[in-house]
Amino acid sequence: MGISDVLRLRQGLDALMALDDTRGGHESLERAALVGASEALAKQKLGATQRIRLRLYSVAADYAATAAWSALDARQCDRAYDLLGKALHLAGLAQDSVAELRIWNSYAMLAHQRGERTEAIDSAQAALATAITKRDPLFASLAHARAAVSHSNAGDRQAAIRSLGFAQEALNKADLQGPRPSWMAFYGPAELTAMTAIVCDRIGDYTEAEAASHKALGAIPEQFRRNRALATARLALAQLHQRDIDQACATASSVFELMKGSPMPGRMRSLLGDYYRDLITLAPDAALAREWGDRYRAEWRRA
Known part of the structure; x- marks a missing residue:
């Protein structure tokens, strides 16, 4: 060998x-x-x-x-x-500290899916403690961004904003063209902006969340189709939380077009489920909400 x-x-x-x-x-x-x-x-x-x-x-x-x-x-x-x-x-x-960071980043996301907010924060901190974050600021930026999302899920506004600042500072120091494993190709200014949109939406800064989502969608490369679809769903949520029902439903419907030809992964389906629940909470009697719900259920059955 x-x-x-x-x-x-x-x-x-x-x-x-x-x-x-x-x-x-x-x-x-x-x-x-x-x-x-x-x-x-x-x-x-x-x-x-x-x-x-x-x-x-x-x-x-x-x-x-x-x-x-x-x-x-x-x-x-x-x-x-x-x-x-x-x-x-x-x-x-x-x-391999690079692999360790990747795994702790995934643990943080998994903890969020399970509703384990404290463990999500602890997993993000474990990612920050890996040796690669001391050598490569791009990995440090990802770990800080994951911590920001975890803090926002826990309702800690100040910690979330502070972690976003650390993520941006680290990103500013990073050599974006340096050799890294292919799994890391998704992360850079566009993805940090997309994660900023998540944080802003979670802490109630909906206007900033919408602006960050638009900026992310203008920068995420076309080959990252799944990530573009997720950012689009996040944009729809930010619009919905500002009570812009018509625009939000149009944006959310475009997710189905972006993923046309492939089954939606469960994480995306869950996010659209969150959108639908918020939609019927905020506009239970709107005809457009009922129409979008019919489309959502039809796409769910097709998947």
Whole structure:
């Protein structure tokens, strides 16, 4: 076993991440990632040097983290939790702080899905404590941004705003063109703006949330279709929370068009479910709300 085997396995990861960017998490992606992890571990046993063995452990950790992310995006919480535990174990064996940050970032998102607000904050702090945040400010920025979202979910306005400031400061110091794993390609100024929109909406700054969503959608690259659809749904929520019902429903409907041809991942379906619940709360008698609800249910059955 040598470096060429490591590079080949990395190329497989890159292909899976490209699929995730377009379609989002789903079972076939998760299965493929687990096959990749198994292959990397099988080759690890044949590694001729400790350096190659560590790199193969690192690849296995990334594949396991990709499988966990796919389950998380599909809102398969129990499966995601089990896979994150496996990925974290492999990242420890690999002595890979980049993989560890990725995994703690996912743990924070999973804790939010489970309604575990304190654990989400603690997981974001664990991501901040990884060694890579001291060496690469882009990773530090992501960890601070995740902390901001976690604080906003817990209703801590000051901590959320403070963490956003730290995220922006770190991003300003980052070399955005530096070599990084493909899973990190999503993060940069556009994604920080999208995460800012989430924070602003959660703390009640709806006008700022709408502005940040528009700015994010003007910057998120086209190949990140799933992320563009999520940012669009967030824009609809910000408009809805300002009682702009007509515009919000039009924006929310465009999510279905963005994801046309692919089943919506569970995380996106859940977000649209949040939108629908807020819609019928704020405008229960509006004809447009009933029409959007019919469209939502039809799309849900189709998925």
